[in-house]
Amino acid sequence: MSGLQLLWFILIGVLFSGYFFLEGFDYGVGMSVQTLAHDEHEKDQIIETIGPIWDGNEVWLLTAGGAIFASFPYWYASMFSGYYLILFIILVGLIIRGVSFEFRSKMPGNKKKVWNWTLAIGSFIVPFFFGILFISMIQGMPLDAAGNMKAGFTDYINLYSVVGGVALTLLCYLHGLNYLTLKTLGPVRDRARNYAELFYWVLYVGLVVFAVLMYFQTDFFTLHPITTLSLLVVIVALSVIANVAVAKRKEMLAFLASGLTMIALVSLLFSGLFPRVMVSSLTHKNDLLIVNASSSPYTLHIMTILAFTILPFVLAYTAWTYYVFRKRIKHPKFDVEGEVVNAG
């Protein structure tokens, strides 16, 4: 394995971390539209917290997808074709969710409801099926010698992958609730806090089941016992920190802790996979490895230069945007037709 191959394996992990840290709370906020808000004005308020930024957050996923294609084409090909229907469902979720913001803001009052639902359902579908995808992937999938995956229903949908899907959805939901307590004023903020305190207890149960199943269903504990165990501990610890912080109204800390939980989770998956990118359940000879799934050294070299030149700018203007929109969002006022002011 070359240094560049390792670097790009880590970078893919970084991009997915960025995606779940940022877009993770967008999904939670999206789900909150139908689970937390009591009326249309609260929904406006909730959506406004992510209005200017969600699209940029989603680009992390597109970048991760493009980066896998560029740096590990064999991984991209095996995973995307093998997870055809799962990714198809994710795409449908992303589509109905992505248009909701714009469509909702321009619809007359009585037709907004549909787009509240598409936003909430899309925001649920995406993390749930990404959870299924990643957790079934670490259990091993039937990859043949050519890297083609011909999997059956239970390869995708089994106890562990469903637990993974639920856990990831719950993490996004909690991350979104923490974001809402940080970004809103009024009843939404209080309710988000109460919900978060409640759902952390559900998460603890989920995390224990998740860790136990990881022991039985993957080779992570035999292959990388120390990192696996310590990252699991970190995930639980961060959840406790977030839980305590949200109860003590340290909202920024709670938000950062739930964000770091996402990063720890991605780190757990990637470190467990190492030095593979996909595990074959047929024979370990068919495992897709970092060393044989990657692009040529030349491509990796070019991509490294470009990534490290562009990424600092991206991070800088993203940070600046969050600074511009740092204010908490109030409960919006009524207007003539019950439409939000300035919702684009």
Add this chain to the structure above:
Amino acid sequence: MDIVTLARFQFAMTTIFHFFFVPFTIGTGFAVAVMETMYVRSKNELYKKMAKFWGNIFLLSFAVGVVTGIIQEFQFGMNWSDYSRFVGDIFGAPLAIEALLAFFMESTFLGLWIFTWDRMKPKVHVIFIWLTAFASILSAFWILAANSFMQHPVGYTLKNGRAEMNDFGALLSNHQVWYEFSHVIAGAITMGGIIIAGLSAFQLLKKSQKAKDFFKKSLRLGLVISLVGSVAVMTAGDLQMKDLVTQQPMKFAATEGNYKDTGDPAAWTLIAWANEKDHTQAFGVDIPYMLSILAYNKPSGSIKGMNTVNKELTVKYGNKNYYPSVNTLFYSFRVMAAFGALMFLVSALGLFFTRKKKPSLYEHKWMLWIIGLTTFTPFMANTAGWLITELGRFPWTVYGLFTMKQSVSPNVSVTSLFISNTVYFLLFAGLASVMVYLVIRELHKGPDYEEKKLEAEAKINSDPFDKEAFS
């Protein structure tokens, strides 16, 4: 149905639908940036109103364009996994750069643009829309760089059973990408102008229209943009076609419907029908000299027919079917070229008849109707253009290197493809309907809607210091 056909159908459907919105977004985004710049320069509130009003329509297109674009990035891996393995080394890089360099910039600054009208100085605010427009143009460059590799592969070596990149610079200086890029961007700018002019014309046809001045001004601005754009698009298109004569002779011969070699000078076929099965032309109406002029800029020189090219390709690449869908290519080219020329004519004449000295156009309903109906032509011209480019590459995915049959995902079932095709189709139909409904609604609201709304609000809410709540 086999998987290759279904996967090709999916690529065609998703790309055509996506590409309704890409040039729409680039073009209207550019026009909105121009309007806001005019506002900043002149401090005339009318231009601000224009930027906001057309900005709303731009945003609708943007939303649908973004979500349909995600399918594009995923479907190479999903439907074309062996293709992805073969070209990932080269093809993946521009895609990743597109996201990193363009998508982040585009979406971040668009978010800033939408939400900071009231709190940024106009001079700062206008930068956001320019950065958004610039980023969307950048993204076009990178995806076209990827497409150009498929049309005209450069900067690679064949190694380990795949195409490996060995010259990134060659990928960017590929002449194909510069033809495609100028053609696409000029086409997008034309489209933006035509859409604004056309929708304005429809609004001016309404008797009850109160914002007549607003739409007259929009119409003229739209036509200025489309005039400049259509001149550029015809120039770029002409250069691109001339390049095809040597680079992809089969595609060129098919768009001209010539099975046999032409005489010298070559005649241009105005209309024709091909018997695709026995490779003959059923009938054709020819204009002498014209094809030589189009291809070589002089009234002499012959063009190889498809039968000759087929023999050459068979010698070079072995026994395959190299004949593309001739009638589709032939008529796509005529649709594209005719609508391109029409947009130029409508823009030029439209500007002439709305000139300040004697603006007679507004009095003639039929003239407004023509401009209005032109709104739909760029959609068809763009689709036709891509049909030529992509269908004309048959049977290759990467010209001369890799065929469609080699490219498809071997492990994806007919059922999966059938499900995804059906759902995408229904989803697109739904998105298109909502999009059209909302565009009409925005037009109906008119440019003064927001102002009235704020006034009404001010009456209800008399506390002027509470404005912060909205920002």
